[in-house]
Amino acid sequence: MTTSNGQWFPPSWPDRIRALAEGRLEPVRPRRAATVMLLRDGPGGPAVHMLRRRTSMAFAAGAYAYPGGGVDPRDERAVGWAGPPVEVWAERLGVDAASAQAVVCAAVRETFEESGVLLAGADATRVVEDTTPADWEADRSALVSRELAFADFLARRELVLRSDLLGPWARWITPEFEERRYDTWFFVTALPPGQRTRDVSGEADHTAWLRPSEAAAAYDRGELTMMPPTIATLRSLTPYAAAAEALAAAAERDLTPVLAQARLAQDESGGVVLSWPGHPEFTKLIGGTGE
Numbered sequence: 001m002t003t004s005n006g007q008w009f010p011p012s013w014p015d016r017i018r019a020l021a022e023g024r025l026e027p028v029r030p031r032r033a034a035t036v037m038l039l040r041d042g043p044g045g046p047a048v049h050m051l052r053r054r055t056s057m058a059f060a061a062g063a064y065a066y067p068g069g070g071v072d073p074r075d076e077r078a079v080g081w082a083g084p085p086v087e088v089w090a091e092r093l094g095v096d097a098a099s100a101q102a103v104v105c106a107a108v109r110e111t112f113e114e115s116g117v118l119l120a121g122a123d124a125t126r127v128v129e130d131t132t133p134a135d136w137e138a139d140r141s142a143l144v145s146r147e148l149a150f151a152d153f154l155a156r157r158e159l160v161l162r163s164d165l166l167g168p169w170a171r172w173i174t175p176e177f178e179e180r181r182y183d184t185w186f187f188v189t190a191l192p193p194g195q196r197t198r199d200v201s202g203e204a205d206h207t208a209w210l211r212p213s214e215a216a217a218a219y220d221r222g223e224l225t226m227m228p229p230t231i232a233t234l235r236s237l238t239p240y241a242a243a244a245e246a247l248a249a250a251a252e253r254d255l256t257p258v259l260a261q262a263r264l265a266q267d268e269s270g271g272v273v274l275s276w277p278g279h280p281e282f283t284k285l286i287g288g289t290g291e
Contacts, residue, residue: 010178012179013175013177013178013274013286014271014272014286016177016178016179017177017262017272017274017286018264018272019177020176020177020262021262021263021264021272025177027176027177027181028178028179028180028181029181030173030174030181030182030183031070031071031181031182031183032070032071032099032102032103032106032182032183033068033069033070033071033106033182033183033184033185034068034069034071034103034104034106034107034110034184034185034186034187035065035066035067035068035069035107035110035184035185035186035187036066036067036068036107036110036111036166036186036187036188036189037049037066037169037186037187037188037189037233037237038066038067038111038115038117038189038190038191038197039188039189039190039191039237039243039246040190040191040209040243041190041242041243042209042211044211045211045213045240045241045242046211046212046237046240046241046242046243046246047209047210047211047212048066048209048210048211048212048215048234048237049066049067049115049191049197049207049208049209050064050065050066050207050208050209050210050215051064051065051066051067051114051115051206051207052064052065052205052206052207052208053065053205062225063225063226063227063230064215064224064225064226064230065226065227065230066186066230067110067111067113067114067115068106068107068110068111068114068184069106069110069113069114070106070182071102071103071105071106072102072106072109072146072149072150073102074149074150074151075101075102075103075105075106075109075150075151076098076099076101076102076105077149077150077151078151079101079105079150079151079154079155079160079161080154080155080158080159080160080161081101081160081161081163082121082123082124082160082161082162082163082164083124083161083162083163083164083165083166084163084164086100086101086104087100089101089104089163092168092255093168093171093185093255094171094255103185104161104163104166105150105151105161107166107185107187108120108150108161108162108163108166109143109150111189112131112140112143113140113143113144113200114200115197115198115200115207116131116132116140116195116196116197116198116200117131117191117192117195117196117197118131118192118195119161119162119165119166119189119192120154120159120160120161120162121159121160121162122158122159122160123160124160124162124164127162127165127192127193127194127195128159128192128195129192129193129194129195130194130195131195132196132198137200139153139157140200165189165190165192166187166188166189167187167188167189167246167247167248167249167250167251167253168185168186168187168250168253168255169186169187169188169233169236169250169253170185170186170229170232170233170236170253170254170255170258171183171184171185171186171255171256171257171258172184172186172228172229172232172257172258172259173257173258173259175259175260175262175274176259176260177262183257184229185255186229186233187250188237188243188246188247188250189243189247190243190244190247191243197209212234212235212237212238213238215234216231216234216235216238219231219234228260228276228279228282229258232258232276232279232282258276258277258278258279259276259277260274260275260276260282261274261275261276261277262274262275265285271285271286272285272286273285274286
């Protein structure tokens with residue numbers, strides 16, 4: 001189901017929320033994931049690269065999102081690394097060192113897999129300038145199919161992961177009543193010089209560069225569908241006049257996990273009240289007589 005302003009809710013949620021409230025549902029353990037808000041400066045301010053999920057997808061079909069996905073267990077393998085040490089990332093992300101590396105690697109890997117943009121270079125001062133040749137595309141496809149581990153890809157090309165190009169922005173955990181759960185860290189980064197995005201994501205049927213304020217307005221008009229974490233992080237980008245400003249602001253961002261809460265409505269509607277702490281715009285009665 002979709003609300004009038006573009007907010008997306010799966011039709012299975014009301015029954016699952018009731019089952020959780022009544023103790024009949026055991027929450028699925030969330031899978032670690034990462035997603036990246038890729039920014040590109042323009043005359044009217046920065047635009048963010050977004051993907052529209054295919055309508056055939058089982059989860060969030062037709063919704064706009066950023067490049068991202070789940071952590072591959074192999075993302076914990078040692079890689080060439082530039083930027084803050086893994087231990088610093090672990091403290092910032094609130095996890096152990098192995099998990100921090102895996103999440104950062106997943107952010108860089110998924111961005112390359114879904115947009116063709118690679119945050120890596122020959123050393124700590126350089127970034128790859130062109131990933132469009134056929135041999136790069138072959139490697140990208142092998143990463144997508146999991147035939148190639150990200151660590152092996154970087155080692156073979158003698159590249160280091162540029163963790164300093166990422167800014168941690170937010171952390172959202174899929175609600176306990178959802179069937180597919182993710183513990184997702186959101187990052188912000190700027191499009192590296194010389195690189196360009198490509199429409200290569202197998203999960204998307206459309207990609208676009210959208211100014212955050214314009215995309216948020218389109219969501220409010222019901223023209224774009226987004227899940228709460230997407231529209232919330234999109235709105236949080238609107239104050240910044242340049243990608244560098246957003247990256248600088250990342251150091252002060254609160255990474256306290258946002259987890260949806262649900263309770264049975266205290267009326268005759270038969271519905272449940274769904275809310276995300278700190279984000280009142282998403283509070284909604286669903287599954288009741290008013291739906």
